[in-house]
Amino acid sequence: MEVKEITNRDVDFAKWYTDVCKKADLVDYSTVKGSMIIRPLGYAIWESMQSVLDKMFKETGHENVQMPMFIPESLLNVEKEHVEGFAPEAAWVTYGGSEKLEERMCVRPTSEVLFCDHYKKIIKTYRDLPKLYNQWCTIVRWEKTTRPFLRSREILWQEGHTMHRTAEEATEETLRMFNVYKTFQEDYLAIPVITGKKTEKEKFAGAEATYTLEAMMYDGYALQNGTSHYFGNHFAEAFGIRFTDADNTLKTPYQTSWGVSTRMIGAIIMVHGDDRGLVLPPKIAPFKVMIIPIGDVADKLEILKEELNKEEISFKVDDSNKTPGFKFAEAEVKGYPIRIELGKRDLEEDKVTLVRRDTLEKITVPFNEVPKKITELLEVIQKDMYEKAKARRNSMIYTASNYDELKEIAATKPGFIKINWCGDVACENKIKDDTTLKSRCLIEDEQVDGPCVVCGKKAVTKLYIGKQY
Amino acid sequence: MEVKEITNRDVDFAKWYTDVCKKADLVDYSTVKGSMIIRPLGYAIWESMQSVLDKMFKETGHENVQMPMFIPESLLNVEKEHVEGFAPEAAWVTYGGSEKLEERMCVRPTSEVLFCDHYKKIIKTYRDLPKLYNQWCTIVRWEKTTRPFLRSREILWQEGHTMHRTAEEATEETLRMFNVYKTFQEDYLAIPVITGKKTEKEKFAGAEATYTLEAMMYDGYALQNGTSHYFGNHFAEAFGIRFTDADNTLKTPYQTSWGVSTRMIGAIIMVHGDDRGLVLPPKIAPFKVMIIPIGDVADKLEILKEELNKEEISFKVDDSNKTPGFKFAEAEVKGYPIRIELGKRDLEEDKVTLVRRDTLEKITVPFNEVPKKITELLEVIQKDMYEKAKARRNSMIYTASNYDELKEIAATKPGFIKINWCGDVACENKIKDDTTLKSRCLIEDEQVDGPCVVCGKKAVTKLYIGKQY
Numbered sequence: 053m054e055v056k057e058i059t060n061r062d063v064d065f066a067k068w069y070t071d072v073c074k075k076a077d078l079v080d081y082s083t084v085k086g087s088m089i090i091r092p093l094g095y096a097i098w099e100s101m102q103s104v105l106d107k108m109f110k111e112t113g114h115e116n117v118q119m120p121m122f123i124p125e126s127l128l129n130v131e132k133e134h135v136e137g138f139a140p141e142a143a144w145v146t147y148g149g150s151e152k153l154e155e156r157m158c159v160r161p162t163s164e165v166l167f168c169d170h171y172k173k174i175i176k177t178y179r180d181l182p183k184l185y186n187q188w189c190t191i192v193r194w195e196k197t198t199r200p201f202l203r204s205r206e207i208l209w210q211e212g213h214t215m216h217r218t219a220e221e222a223t224e225e226t227l228r229m230f231n232v233y234k235t236f237q238e239d240y241l242a243i244p245v246i247t248g249k250k251t252e253k254e255k256f257a258g259a260e261a262t263y264t265l266e267a268m269m270y271d272g273y274a275l276q277n278g279t280s281h282y283f284g285n286h287f288a289e290a291f292g293i294r295f296t297d298a299d300n301t302l303k304t305p306y307q308t309s310w311g312v313s314t315r316m317i318g319a320i321i322m323v324h325g326d327d328r329g330l331v332l333p334p335k336i337a338p339f340k341v342m343i344i345p346i347g348d349v350a351d352k353l354e355i356l357k358e359e360l361n362k363e364e365i366s367f368k369v370d371d372s373n374k375t376p377g378f379k380f381a382e383a384e385v386k387g388y389p390i391r392i393e394l395g396k397r398d399l400e401e402d403k404v405t406l407v408r409r410d411t412l413e414k415i416t417v418p419f420n421e422v423p424k425k426i427t428e429l430l431e432v433i434q435k436d437m438y439e440k441a442k443a444r445r446n447s448m449i450y451t452a453s454n455y456d457e458l459k460e461i462a463a464t465k466p467g468f469i470k471i472n473w474c475g476d477v478a479c480e481n482k483i484k485d486d487t488t489l490k491s492r493c494l495i496e497d498e499q500v501d502g503p504c505v506v507c508g509k510k511a512v513t514k515l516y517i518g519k520q521y
Numbered sequence: 522m523e524v525k526e527i528t529n530r531d532v533d534f535a536k537w538y539t540d541v542c543k544k545a546d547l548v549d550y551s552t553v554k555g556s557m558i559i560r561p562l563g564y565a566i567w568e569s570m571q572s573v574l575d576k577m578f579k580e581t582g583h584e585n586v587q588m589p590m591f592i593p594e595s596l597l598n599v600e601k602e603h604v605e606g607f608a609p610e611a612a613w614v615t616y617g618g619s620e621k622l623e624e625r626m627c628v629r630p631t632s633e634v635l636f637c638d639h640y641k642k643i644i645k646t647y648r649d650l651p652k653l654y655n656q657w658c659t660i661v662r663w664e665k666t667t668r669p670f671l672r673s674r675e676i677l678w679q680e681g682h683t684m685h686r687t688a689e690e691a692t693e694e695t696l697r698m699f700n701v702y703k704t705f706q707e708d709y710l711a712i713p714v715i716t717g718k719k720t721e722k723e724k725f726a727g728a729e730a731t732y733t734l735e736a737m738m739y740d741g742y743a744l745q746n747g748t749s750h751y752f753g754n755h756f757a758e759a760f761g762i763r764f765t766d767a768d769n770t771l772k773t774p775y776q777t778s779w780g781v782s783t784r785m786i787g788a789i790i791m792v793h794g795d796d797r798g799l800v801l802p803p804k805i806a807p808f809k810v811m812i813i814p815i816g817d818v819a820d821k822l823e824i825l826k827e828e829l830n831k832e833e834i835s836f837k838v839d840d841s842n843k844t845p846g847f848k849f850a851e852a853e854v855k856g857y858p859i860r861i862e863l864g865k866r867d868l869e870e871d872k873v874t875l876v877r878r879d880t881l882e883k884i885t886v887p888f889n890e891v892p893k894k895i896t897e898l899l900e901v902i903q904k905d906m907y908e909k910a911k912a913r914r915n916s917m918i919y920t921a922s923n924y925d926e927l928k929e930i931a932a933t934k935p936g937f938i939k940i941n942w943c944g945d946v947a948c949e950n951k952i953k954d955d956t957t958l959k960s961r962c963l964i965e966d967e968q969v970d971g972p973c974v975v976c977g978k979k980a981v982t983k984l985y986i987g988k989q990y
Contacts (some may be wrong), residue, residue, distance in 0.1 A: 080639060083596065084626070087589030089639055092654070095585045116564045120556030121628075121659055121675055122612075127552065143591075144616040145628070148663035149609045157553070159590075159614070159628070169552055179841075185561070190590055190658070194617035205617075206590055372648075 058385070060327055065271040072321055073200040076330040076386050086198050086205035090314070093386060094201075096338035097317055098208060102188065104240055104336075105210065105312070108232050114184045114212060119166040121189070122157040127165050131290045134164060137257020141194045143205070159192040164258065164283075164309060167213035168291040171305075177296045178217050181305060182225070186212040201318035202275070202521050209313035215288070215305045217297070222306035223282055229310040230263045230280040237277060241316060242333040242438040243267050243323050244445050245277060246468070246516060248493030253477050256309075260284040266492045266516065268445045269322035272466025274492050274518040277319050280310035318521070323441050324410075330387030331409050333437050334430040340390060341367035341426060342383040346376050347396030356394065356422060363423045365430075367392075384409060389433050390426055410437050449516075455505050458517075462487035468518040470495065472511035474504035482506055483517060492516035527854070529796055534740040541790055542669040545799040545855050555667050555674035559783070562855060563670075565807035566786055567677060571657065573709055573805075574679065574781070577701050583653045583681060588635040590658070591626040596634050600759045603633060606726020610663045612674070628661040633727065633752075633778060636682035637760040640774075644684060646765045650774060651694070652684040670787035671744070671990050678782035684757070684774045686766070691775035692751055698779040699732045699749040706746060710785060711802040711907040712736050712792050713914050714746060715937070715985060717962030722946050728778075729753040735961045735985065737914045738791035741935025743961050743987040746788050749779035787990070792910050793879070799856030800878050802906050803899040809859065810836035810895060811852040815845050816865030825863065825891060832892045834899075836861075853878060858902050859895055879906050924974050927986075931956035937987040939964065941980035943973035951975055952986060961985035 058075055061068035073079050078094035090098065106116075122145060129135050142158035160166065171183060188210045198204045212229055216222040230247065237243045245265040255262035259281040267277045285304040287293075294302045324331040334340055341360065345353050353369070360367050368388075370379045376393075383391040393405040404422055406415045410433050417425045448467030452458035461469050469489065473479060483506060484490050495514035504511045527544055530537035542548050547563035559567065575585070591614060598604050611627035629635065640652060657679045667673045681698055685691040699716065706712045714734040724731035728750040736746045754773040756762075763771045793800040803809055810829065814822050822838065829836050837857075839848045845862070852860040862874040873891050875884045879902050886894045917936030921927035930938050938958065942948060952975060953959050964983035973980045 080642065082589050082635075083638055084589040084591050084593060084635070087591060089589065090587040092584035092586055095587055098587075099585065115561035116568065117561055118559035118564055118567075118677060120551050120553040120558065121661070122553050122556060124553060140618045142618060143614045145612045146615045147613040147625075149611060156616075166551075166553070170549060170558055173549065192590070208587060 058327060058329060061270065061325070068325075068327075069322060070200065072325050072329050072385070078317070078321075078330070079200045086195060088198070088200055088204050088206070090208070093338070094317060097320070097332070097336060098314055100336050100338050101240075101316060102210075105232075105236060106188075108236065109186050109210075109212065112184075112228060112232065114186045114214075117185045117187055118189070119160075119163050119170065119187060121160055123160055123165060124155050124157050126155060127169060128158060130165055130168075131258050131287050134258035134287075138162065138193075143192045143194050160189075161191055161193050162309075162311075163187060163189075163191075163211055163213065164287055165291075167309075168287050168293060168307075171215050171288075172291050172293045175215060175293060175295050175305060178298055181215060181217045181295060182221060183215040184212075184225075185214065186210055199318075199521075201314050201321070207313050207315070209311050211309060211311040214308045215293070216307070217295075217303075217305060219284065219306045222284075222308050226261070226263060226280050226282040226308045226310070229308070230265075233265055233278045233280065233310070233312055237265060237267070237316070237319075238438065240333065240335045241320055242335075242434055242441060243277070243319055244438065244442040246493065248496055248516070250279075250493055251477075251480060251491045251515070253480055254491050256281045258283065258286060260286065264493050266468075266518075267319050267323060268448060268468060268518070269319070269521070270325070270444070271322070272448050272468075272519070274468065274520045275315065275319050275322065276520065277316055278310075278312035281308060283307040283309065324437055325387075328381070328412075329385030331437070332387035332389060334389040334434045337387065337389050339366045339368045339388060340430055341365060342386075342388040342391045343367055343369045343394055344376060344379045344383065344391060345369065345371060345394045349394050349396055349399060352399055352419065353394060356392070356419075359423045360426075363427060365423060365426055380407075390429055392422065408433060410440075452505055453502055458483070458505050459487060462489050466519070468492060468516045470498075471505040471515055471517060472500050472502045473513055473515040474507055474509045475512040476504070476507065476509075479504055479506035488519055489517040490520055492518050492520075527796060527798060530739065530794070537794075537796075538791060539669065541794050541798050541854070547786070547790075547799070548669040555664060557667070557669055557673050557675070559677070562807070563786060566789070566801070566805060567783055569805050569807050570709075570785060571679075574701075574705060575657075577705065578655050578679075578681065581653075581697060581701065583655045583683075586654045586656055587658070588629075588632050588639065588656060590629050592629055592634060593624050593626050595624060596638060597627060599634055599637075600727050600756050603727035603756075607631065607662075612661045612663050629658075630660055630662050631778075631780075632656065632658075632660075632680055632682065633756055634760075636778075637756050637762060637776075640684050640757075641760050641762045644762060644764050644774060647686050647767055650684060650686045650764060651690060653681075653694075654683065655679055655681045668787075668990075670783050670790070676782050676784070678780050680778060680780040683777045684762070685776070686764075686772075686774060688753065688775045691753075691777050695730070695732060695749050695751040695777045695779070698777070699734075702734055702747045702749065702779070702781055706734060706736070706785070707907065709802065709804045710789055711804075711903055711910060712746070712788055713907065713911040715962065717965055717985070719748075719962055720946075720949060720960045720984070722949055723960050725750045727752065727755060729755065733962050735937075735987075736788050736792060737917060737937060737987070738788070738990070739794070739913070740791070741917050741937075741988070743937065743989045744784065744788050744791065745989065746785055747779075747781035750777060752776040752778065793906055794856075797850070797881075798854030800906070801856035801858055803858040803903045806856065806858050808835045808837045808857060809899055810834060811855075811857040811860045812836055812838045812863055813845060813848045813852065813860060814838065814840060814863045818863050818865055818868060821868055821888065822863060825861070825888075828892045829895075832896060834892060834895055849876075859898055861891065877902060879909075921974055922971055927952070927974050928956060931958050935988070937961060937985045939967075940974040940984055940986060941969050941971045942982055942984040943976055943978045944981040945973075945976065945978075948973055948975035957988055958986040959989055961987050961989075
């Protein structure tokens with residue numbers, strides 16, 4: 053493996069992306085069309101994400117469960133908008149062994165109907181509420197195209213599904229988990245996100261409101277990096293879920309769902325990666341450090357390993373018989389936040405060279421200060437990666453005050469565009485037809501300051517638009 | 522929920538089992554035929570198992586990956602014995618959305634062929650070996666009957682799949698992981714297991730040797746609680762996997778696979794449970810303690826919670842407005858190893874009552890000694906549960922020296938029977954036809970001491986037989 057095998061990201065970003073996925077050993081293609089193999093480094097990043105998120109979910113009172121993976125067709129059909137959204141891309145099981153099924157079942161594309169079916173049985177009175185469940189699982193959507201982590205038939209994700217006594221409580225929950233995702237992505241993934249409500253056209257099939265986290269990739273495209281939905285009681289009514297409230301009347305509970313997936317690994321690659329490969333934010337890197345011994349340094353290596361263990365700094369050692377140059381390149385392509393060059397000559401002067409992956413800066417420190425310096429550096433790297441991503445993102449947000457400007461920016465400048473909008477789906481559709489840009493989310497904290505950029509009528513909101521993955 | 526709702530386990534063990542599964546909120550039945558819902562307590566036990574096992578796997582050098590969940594029919598067909606074993610119970614996906622698939626795919630019943638397909642691409646030289654991969658996932662087998670954790674269409678499990686340079690290394694790995702399972706089940710689940718090789722008839726489809734862990738349930742039935750397989754290079758040859766060895770010749774690698782599943786939760790229930798419900802071994806209980814406040818004891822409760830947190834003893838508090846009696850019963854049915862009765866009157870005398878779930882023994886201790894006493898008790902309970910299970914298991918192991926004796930024991934005494942066996946499958950089949958008992962495993966550490974109990978010919982091994990779940 054050589055660094056030069058990775059395509060330059062400014063020349064062909066799509067090819068650069070698949071190169072990094074492959075060369076960093078994150079994924080492999082499979083003879084199973086439409087499905088990916090997640091290799092050890094890719095899966096370890098997912099485990100690292102899971103462990104942080106799972107803790108955050110439990111701290112906010114959620115419990116994990118496991119629902120069936122199959123949905124009989126009649127169950128999927130209970131909520132009309134929902135089935136229209138998901139049936140066209142469902143994988144249908146029609147045979148069990150050699151027997152044709154009386155009713156075909158799809159592999160879950162999402163589990164709202166399965167949770168509702170269960171909630172109907174276990175929610176009787178207000179004392180049973182709220183129900184705060186989450187599930188880690190694989191879902192299936194029969195996509196036509198495959199891009200590692202971004203679009204594939206099988207997606208590893210988590211899906212929270214909660215039921216509440218009142219609309220207010222359910223709305224609070226929707227926003228609480230939306231904020232958990234924002235904290236996670238900004239503080240752990242070092243990815244700045246634009247957050248807001250989806251338009252009616254872009255919201256989840258069956259939801260009353262969808263809140264989205266929109267991250268901007270290096271190429272200016274948007275990646276929808278997680279969503280939190282408020283359902284009102286649509287599903288609960290369709291499923292006939294009722295509880296006896298404290299006042300002894302029968303009521304219908306209010307529902308939310310929220311999810312993030314391995315797509316976040318794609319976001320890490322496309323926000324932080326560079327021409328040498330992956331760059332992992334320290335807080336999510338499965339191993340913070342790669343140690344590369346150069347020459348016979350066995351004694352010092354043992355001491356260093358002990359010191360790092362003591363400080364709970366996770367590391368790997370590349371003691372293969374490849375050349376140091378090859379090992380440096382490999383540590384870079386795999387995105388270890390710091391590599392330690394433990395060289396015989398350096399050690400004779402009691403020195404060790406640390407190399408930051410994000411900046412490639414070399415830092416020379418005395419041997420016995422290595423663990424302390426690494427602890428400091430990891431924090432600095434985490435912070436710097438976030439600031440760098442944010443600065444780039446902000447430099448690619450534009451404002452269009454009329455339709456010509458919008459088309460001009462869309463054609464020449466990758467990124468997000470802020471516009472005034474009348475709220476009419478016809479204008480949203482026209483933008484998409486003319487420019488391929490789609491609505492990202494409503495902007496809640498900015499005042500409308502002009503007419504709708506498309507039709508010229510009175511605007512009701514500001515809106516981010518952008519190309520998307 | 523009342524204790525009396527649980528069927529007496531000596532009256533109807535099967536009904537007792539499903540009662541415990543339901544009343545302890547471990548599972549719920551689903552309208553999805555053949556599938557189960559794993560509820561929060563059931564899933565938390567599985568998470569607890571996963572976290573211990575995953576650590577043991579990683580300490581023995583294994584990495585987690587994620588393979589596709591679908592297997593195209595042609596890929597399943599590559600290894601002949603394997604497809605014969607699994608095709609009859611495969612769930613077949615035939616449509617993606619509204620389009621009929623050119624080739625149908627089954628949902629993985631196990632993933633040997635998927636791993637081989639990947640290994641063929643990534644194993645080139647002896648330097649790429651061993652490959653030590655594991656996967657946590659759900660598999661599907663189209664079973665006709667459903668019993669929570671024991672038999673259902675969807676099974677949560679882990680499957681290790683490894684490739685090695687030599688047959689010796691692969692055999693070592695097979696036994697290494699077999700021993701990891703044994704340690705886990707005995708030390709953490711407090712379940713004594715009988716371990717050994719399966720007969721030719723009972724081994725895994727496509728394996729050269731299958732090693733099994735056989736646990737005996739309260740009713741004397743066997744539960745196959747995990748297996749480790751040595752494949753030789755059957756699959757590798759069928760898939761054309763070759764590597765260049767150090768001597769520059771092309772060789773075929775040797776393979777293993779090994780798995781345990783949520784079935785182990787069924788084993789915990791059926792080995793340790795009693796007429797009041799679930800009894801969880803402390804080391805695997807998601808929460809070690811249930812605190813039941815009686816009267817106004819808010820101040821002392823806060824102090825106790827702090828003390829338990831300091832000692833990292835996980836607990837729950839039942840501060841609902843149910844009666845103490847109801848709460849005791851609920852803590853019992855859910856199997857918390859210890860419950861703390863924090864009563865106002867006891868506290869006036871500086872006393873607290875601890876109740877062991879395994880023996881129901883009440884222990885009175887001074888308030889400030891509670892955390893220390895609990896730490897001690899948890900160790901004692903873990904040990905006692907194992908010893909109790911082992912004593913009961915041992916009391917239900919019999920020896921039959923001729924066929925009449927075998928039939929007599931099989932008809933009257935639940936448990937395992939040791940026999941001398943000639944190794945002929947005809948004798949194995951005859952036993953099954955006459956008594957429904959099946960081979961559990963070969964007994965390696967005992968000498969043959971008589972002729973085959975079935976045919977009277979020379980015996981080559983001793984064998985455990987028993988009824989099975």
